[in-house]
Amino acid sequence: MSEKPEKFIDENGLRLDGRKIDQIRDIKIEIGILNRADGSCYLEFGNNKIMAAVYGPREVHPRHQQKATKAIVRYKYNMASFSVEDRKRPGPDRRSIEVSKVSREAFEKEIFTELYPKSAIDIFIEILQADAGTRTAAINAASLALADAGIPMRGLISSCAVGKVDDTLILDLNKDEDNYGQADMPIAMSTDGKITLLQMDGHLTQEEFKKGLEMAQQGCREIYELQRKALIDHYNNTQKEIIQDAPVESVKDISTESATEEDPIEDPVISDDVPDNGNTVNDDEIKEDIPDEKEEVILDEDEDNPAIVSDETEDDTLE
Incomplete structure (x- = not known):
């Protein structure tokens, strides 16, 4: 333990370490x-x-x-x-x-x-x-x-x-x-x-x-x-x-992918060979949706003798 100082506060009001009486240490x-x-x-x-x-x-x-x-x-x-x-x-x-x-x-x-x-x-x-x-x-x-x-x-x-x-x-x-x-x-x-x-x-x-x-x-x-x-x-x-610390290239790739996903698709082309999935139907298609008198082949139990019926016959049978 060091010796006791004669004075702790000098005439200017400063302490031994140069601080004021109301000042905290660093x-x-x-x-x-x-x-x-x-x-x-x-x-x-x-x-x-x-x-x-x-x-x-x-x-x-x-x-x-x-x-x-x-x-x-x-x-x-x-x-x-x-x-x-x-x-x-x-x-x-x-x-x-x-x-x-x-x-x-x-x-x-x-x-x-x-x-x-x-x-x-x-x-x-x-x-x-x-x-x-x-x-x-x-x-x-x-x-x-x-x-x-x-x-x-x-x-x-x-x-x-x-x-x-x-x-x-x-x-x-x-x-x-x-x-x-x-x-x-x-x-x-x-x-x-x-x-x-x-x-x-x-x-x-x-x-x-x-x-x-x-x-x-x-x-x-x-x-x-x-x-x-x-x-x-x-x-x-x-x-x-x-x-x-984040890699710059990955950030660029992510931004490019997000921009590509948000770009709208212009002039879509739908082929006639693609079957309609039924999600969208136009009014004109509903009006023109008249059953054609096409013959369908319905196989009986005897596969060798297929029965040929028309759409009208099938409708009557269902009724």
């Missing part, structure tokens, strides 16, 4: 980077580097965990052993279990779980590099991975934290501000402004809490705009790739 988003996952996202939030993957809806194992009327949401938050300066012991710890629980609860109400009964939606978070605010950054990445997987949701979830250092409220704490700050309050918010997660570590007055909550909500709105833009850019690029 964000980099890449969507759909894992081929075998149903949805995935790689997100850099300041110096945080996070990978999120979503699998499902899929069959629940073990079976006794499934619910008959809705899907279950499982959220696993894990920090890689190399993600922090002091090598971390691999495997879940108390903090990872706690972060997984509160993050899962932040998503459960926003996912239409009733559409997938007896199934599971699994969200996996891997922290590749940690620099304060990993739970909020992980929620932002998980929300994009769910959207990439096509999971029906009421809206994207955006998350940001507000804290207090030097008796001043600041937005999106970095590592030193998180380690030596007086308070830390992460929140998660849906697109309709509903708070789905709120935690606080430290002490805030009532006025500080209200102001800090407003700052955190504004930070979530800014993050939502970045999430939305990243999704739009991703699917626009995907559509361009599909169009570019």
Whole structure:
């Protein structure tokens, strides 16, 4: 752990990393980077580097965990052993279990779980590099991975934290501000402004809490705009790739065939040898349809002695 700075905010109101007190860190988003996952996202939030993957809806194992009327949401938050300066012991710890629980609860109400009964939606978070605010950054990445997987949701979830250092409220704490700050309050918010997660570590007055909550909500709105833009850019690029990969010759052949099929047939010629199939009959043909007195040959049981009858005789017989 680095030494505590003498001041977190200078005379110009700027923080140690040059940001203003109400400014979030730079964000980099890449969507759909894992081929075998149903949805995935790689997100850099300041110096945080996070990978999120979503699998499902899929069959629940073990079976006794499934619910008959809705899907279950499982959220696993894990920090890689190399993600922090002091090598971390691999495997879940108390903090990872706690972060997984509160993050899962932040998503459960926003996912239409009733559409997938007896199934599971699994969200996996891997922290590749940690620099304060990993739970909020992980929620932002998980929300994009769910959207990439096509999971029906009421809206994207955006998350940001507000804290207090030097008796001043600041937005999106970095590592030193998180380690030596007086308070830390992460929140998660849906697109309709509903708070789905709120935690606080430290002490805030009532006025500080209200102001800090407003700052955190504004930070979530800014993050939502970045999430939305990243999704739009991703699917626009995907559509361009599909169009570019299409073979040009096959497209031309299809257009030629369709144009040939739509061309009208000019001056049709019908031969007298072609029998009338009875589909079309003209009025003139009906008027001229007078039975000719032609003789027809009707074979009796004795094929050697055919009986010759006229049409009139046949009509009388039928009557």
